[in-house]
Amino acid sequence: MNMLTDACTSLNKQESLEITELSEVLAEAL
Amino acid sequence: MEPKYVSREMRDYIIEMGAETITWCMQCGLCTALCPWRLVPGETSEKFSIRHMLRLGQMGMEGFEDETVLFACSTCGMCVKNCPRGVKIIDNVRAMRASIVGGGVVPANLRPILGSAHANGNPWAGPREKRTAWQEGLDVPKFGPDTEYFLFVCCHSCYDPRSTKIAKSIVKLLKAAGVSFGVIGEEESCCGESMRKLGDEELFQKLAQSNIELFNQKGVKKIITTSPHCYWTFTQEYPAFGGEWEVIHYTQLLAKLLEEGKLKFSKEVPKKKIAYHDPCYLGRHSNIYDDPRKLLASVPGVELIELDRARELSLCCAGGGGRIWAEVLWENASANSGSLMHLKRMPRCSQQPAPTV
Numbered sequence: 001m002n003m004l005t006d007a008c009t010s011l012n013k014q015e016s017l018e019i020t021e022l023s024e025v026l027a028e029a030l
Numbered sequence: 031m032e033p034k035y036v037s038r039e040m041r042d043y044i045i046e047m048g049a050e051t052i053t054w055c056m057q058c059g060l061c062t063a064l065c066p067w068r069l070v071p072g073e074t075s076e077k078f079s080i081r082h083m084l085r086l087g088q089m090g091m092e093g094f095e096d097e098t099v100l101f102a103c104s105t106c107g108m109c110v111k112n113c114p115r116g117v118k119i120i121d122n123v124r125a126m127r128a129s130i131v132g133g134g135v136v137p138a139n140l141r142p143i144l145g146s147a148h149a150n151g152n153p154w155a156g157p158r159e160k161r162t163a164w165q166e167g168l169d170v171p172k173f174g175p176d177t178e179y180f181l182f183v184c185c186h187s188c189y190d191p192r193s194t195k196i197a198k199s200i201v202k203l204l205k206a207a208g209v210s211f212g213v214i215g216e217e218e219s220c221c222g223e224s225m226r227k228l229g230d231e232e233l234f235q236k237l238a239q240s241n242i243e244l245f246n247q248k249g250v251k252k253i254i255t256t257s258p259h260c261y262w263t264f265t266q267e268y269p270a271f272g273g274e275w276e277v278i279h280y281t282q283l284l285a286k287l288l289e290e291g292k293l294k295f296s297k298e299v300p301k302k303k304i305a306y307h308d309p310c311y312l313g314r315h316s317n318i319y320d321d322p323r324k325l326l327a328s329v330p331g332v333e334l335i336e337l338d339r340a341r342e343l344s345l346c347c348a349g350g351g352g353r354i355w356a357e358v359l360w361e362n363a364s365a366n367s368g369s370l371m372h373l374k375r376m377p378r379c380s381q382q383p384a385p386t387v
Binding site (some may be wrong): 001002003004005007017018019020021022023024025026027028029030 | 190192193195196198199200202203206256280281284295296297298299304306307322325326329330332347348349354387
């Protein structure tokens with residue numbers, strides 16, 4: 001996740017693309 | 031051009047370090063054609079060809095010990111899955127690294143990582159007593175004789191502040207489903223996966239032995255892993271050293287609980303379209319593709335989108351094979367440098383109709 005997040009930041013894509021972890025999405029939906 | 035000399039001794043040494051299948055390679059080059067480095071123009075891509083590296087190993091010839099070549103492979107497994115001769119390419123890469131690292135020649139950026147794993151049992155330079163710091167504010171049960179599952183939290187989630195949320199979320203999910211689980215804590219050591227891939231076989235075996243003795247002494251029978259790398263190591267590497275338990279990745283367990291009706295997702299999440307990125311060690315290496323997708327698809331409001339390269343063809347994030355430690359500094363990287371494999375992954379992700387990966 002962090003590798004993709006860093007790449008996203010490096011390419012200034014963090015506004016258009018969110019990188020998250022599956023467990024976070026699932027825990028949020030409980 | 032200076033002549034290069036064949037060294038039967040070097041070849042035999044590499045084979046002895048674990049590259050038993052290196053002589054099976056017929057140099058067809060499919061591995062190099064499929065390697066994700068081919069998508070990334072730049073210095074590493076120009077220097078690194080897995081076919082060439084294997085050939086140097088077969089002949090015991092110098093050239094593979096160049097750091098850019100030796101540590102380029104991210105062990106994503108794309109070549110292994112498709113090799114027509116069944117060559118265990120990653121084992122061969124590991125053995126070639128071990129033939130250099132085992133002799134004490136370790137790249138400068140890897141020395142503190144391996145040193146920390148030796149001294150603290152984790153590669154994050156975190157003291158043992160801080161291994162459970164991520165649990166702050168959560169009531170995480172201790173593993174005991176009556177606990178069904180031992181939850182092994184990857185060092186990454188124990189020590190990297192950006193990743194502790196993974197462990198916290200998994201604890202919430204397991205509690206919500208009423209799973210009997212517990213952690214051991216500061217006595218745990220890193221599974222050693224990236225140390226072995228970097229060629230430090232002695233360190234890997236030290237960590238593995240320490241964990242196996244600890245888990246057996248505590249009476250562990252079933253393990254939940256948070257990381258695909260720990261899952262793969264416990265299932266594929268530890269049995270050879272006497273570590274045999276029922277190991278399950280958290281996505282497998284949660285999918286099973288969902289199917290049994292013990293876990294329910296009732297709250298709609300604000301994100302709508304989500305694409306799932308298959309990690310190499312969960313997908314290609316462990317053949318777990320469906321459980322994470324089943325879980326995501328069951329969340330109200332989520333529309334699951336597939337990336338252009340998904341499942342068996344998923345692109346590597348470039349963190350495997352110890353490359354998480356070997357990468358160049360971010361300030362030296364840019365979109366145009368093409369020096370990092372995951373910079374190539376990202377534009378491909380952003381072209382998908384999903385705002386979340």
